[in-house]
Amino acid sequence: MTLSVSRTDDRGLGKRCCCLLNVLLLLLVLCSFWFCIRSDRWRHGIPPSCRPQGTTTNLSIASLSPRDHYKNVTSQRMLYEKPDALKPPRTDILMMTPWFAPIVWNGTYNIDVLTAQFQQRDLRICLTVFAIKKYTVFVQTFIETAEKYFMVGHKVTYYVFTDHVSNIPIMELAEGRRLMVLRAPTYQRWQDVSMRRMEILRDYSRQRFTDAVDYLVCVDVDMRFNDEVGVEILSDLFGTLHPGMYGVPRKIYTYERNPQSEAFIPLDEGDFYYAGGYFGGNVEEVYKLTSFCHNAMMADKAKNIEAIWHDESYLNKYFLYHKPTKILSPEYLWDDSFGIPKFLKRRRFVTVPKKHNEIRN
Ligand code: 4GW
Numbered sequence: 417m418t419l420s421v422s423r424t425d426d427r428g429l430g431k432r433c434c435c436l437l438n439v440l441l442l443l444l445v446l447c448s449f450w451f452c453i454r455s456d457r458w459r460h461g462i463p464p465s466c467r468p469q470g471t472t473t474n475l476s477i478a479s480l481s482p483r484d485h486y487k488n489v490t491s492q493r494m495l496y497e498k499p500d501a502l503k504p505p506r507t508d509i510l511m512m513t514p515w516f517a518p519i520v521w522n523g524t525y526n527i528d529v530l531t532a533q534f535q536q537r538d539l540r541i542c543l544t545v546f547a548i549k550k551y552t553v554f555v556q557t558f559i560e561t562a563e564k565y566f567m568v569g570h571k572v573t574y575y576v577f578t579d580h581v582s583n584i585p586i587m588e589l590a591e592g593r594r595l596m597v598l599r600a601p602t603y604q605r606w607q608d609v610s611m612r613r614m615e616i617l618r619d620y621s622r623q624r625f626t627d628a629v630d631y632l633v634c635v636d637v638d639m640r641f642n643d644e645v646g647v648e649i650l651s652d653l654f655g656t657l658h659p660g661m662y663g664v665p666r667k668i669y670t671y672e673r674n675p676q677s678e679a680f681i682p683l684d685e686g687d688f689y690y691a692g693g694y695f696g697g698n699v700e701e702v703y704k705l706t707s708f709c710h711n712a713m714m715a716d717k718a719k720n721i722e723a724i725w726h727d728e729s730y731l732n733k734y735f736l737y738h739k740p741t742k743i744l745s746p747e748y749l750w751d752d753s754f755g756i757p758k759f760l761k762r763r764r765f766v767t768v769p770k771k772h773n774e775i776r777n
Pocket residue numbers: 545546547548549550551606607609610635636637638693775776777
C-alpha cells in the first residue's frame with residue numbers, strides 16, 4: 417500500500433514537474449519576444465546625434481521620449497574655499513535684489529566654479545554691436561580688447577551690424593571665435609540709429625539667432641574691455657546698473673516722466689536705473705525685450721513722442737515690469753570720468769572718450 421501510494425506520488429510529481437517546465441519554457445519565449453520588441457524600440461529611440469554613423473531609421477522625432485535626450489554626466493573633483501552661510505563675501509554693496517536676482521560684483525562669486533558649470537553646457541555666446549556711420553572707428557579696439565578679456569576659452573561670435581561693411585577691419589581671432597559682419601540700415605537722426613538697434617535685434621532673435629546662439633550680450637561699440645568678463649554675467653535676462661546712477665534716490669532716476677509716453681514710469685516706482693548700452697540673456701528673452709521696446713517706440717512715434725533717453729528709457733520700462741534674472745554692477749560698464757570709487761574693484765568695460773564734434777556729425 418505504502419509502495420503503491422509512493423508510485424502514484426512519483427507519477428504525479430513527474431507530471432507537475434513537466435507542467436512547471438512547460439510554463440517556464442513559455443515564459444522564456446514570451447520574455448525573449450518582449451525584449452526583442454523593447455530593444456528595437458530603444459535602438460530607434462536614440463537621439464540622432466548619438467546614433468552610430470551609417471545607421472538609418474525611419475522613426476519620426478515625435479516618438480522620442482524627452483528622457484532619450486538626457487546625457488550621462490561625469491563628475492570632476494574641484495578644490496576651493498567653502499562658502500560661509502553666516503558671512504557674506506561683501507557687505508559694502510547690494511548682492512541680491514528683492515526678487516532674488518544676483519547683482520554681479522567682484523569678490524561675490526567663484527569664477528572657476530561658474531566656468532565649470534557653464535562649460536559642461538558648451539555654450540555659444542554672441543556679442544552684438546552696432547557701428548553705423550562714423551562709429552566704425554570703434555570696432556578695432558572693441559574686438560581687440562574683447563579677444564583679450566571677453567569670455568576667453570568659450571565659443572564666441574561677434575556680430576557687427578554696420579552700414580559700412582568695408583570699413584570693418586579684418587582681424588585674426590582666437591580659436592573658437594568668429595566675426596560676422598552684417599549689413600544694417602542707416603538712419604539720418606542719431607536717435608533713430610540708437611533706437612533702431614532694438615528692431616534689428618528683435619528680427620535677428622526671431623530668425624538667425626534662434627538656433628545659433630545660447631546667450632546674447634548686446635552692448636555699445638564706443639567701449640573697450642579692460643578686465644575679465646566671463647560666464648558670471650550670463651542668465652536668462654540681464655541688465656546693467658548705469659554708472660552714473662547706482663546710488664541716487666528714485667526720483668532722480670532719469671526715467672521718462674511724460675505719462676503719455678509708453679516709457680513712462682511714475683515717481684513712486686522703479687528699482688534701478690539700467691544702462692541702455694549693456695543687456696542680454698537667452699534668445700527668447702532678448703526677443704521679448706527688444707520686441708517690447710521697439711513696439712513701444714513705434715507707438716510713441718505715432719503719437720509724436722520720443723522718450724527722454726531713447727532706447728534706454730524703454731529698456732528701463734521693460735525691466736521694471738519684467739525683472740532681470742541677473743544684474744551686472746557698474747564694473748561691467750564704467751566711465752572713467754566718474755572717477756574710481758572705493759567699492760569699484762574692477763573696471764571691466766569702459767567707455768572710449770569720443771570727440772563728439774568729429775564722431776557724431
Ligand atoms: C550723435 O550725433 C550720435 S551719433 C549719437 C549716437 C550716434 C551713433 C550711435 C552713431 O552714429 N552710430 C552708431 O553706430 N551708434 C550706435 O549706438 C553705437 O553702437 C553706439 O555705441 C550706440 C549708442 O550711441 P552712443 O554710444 O553714442 O551713446 P552714449 O554716448 O549714450 O553711450
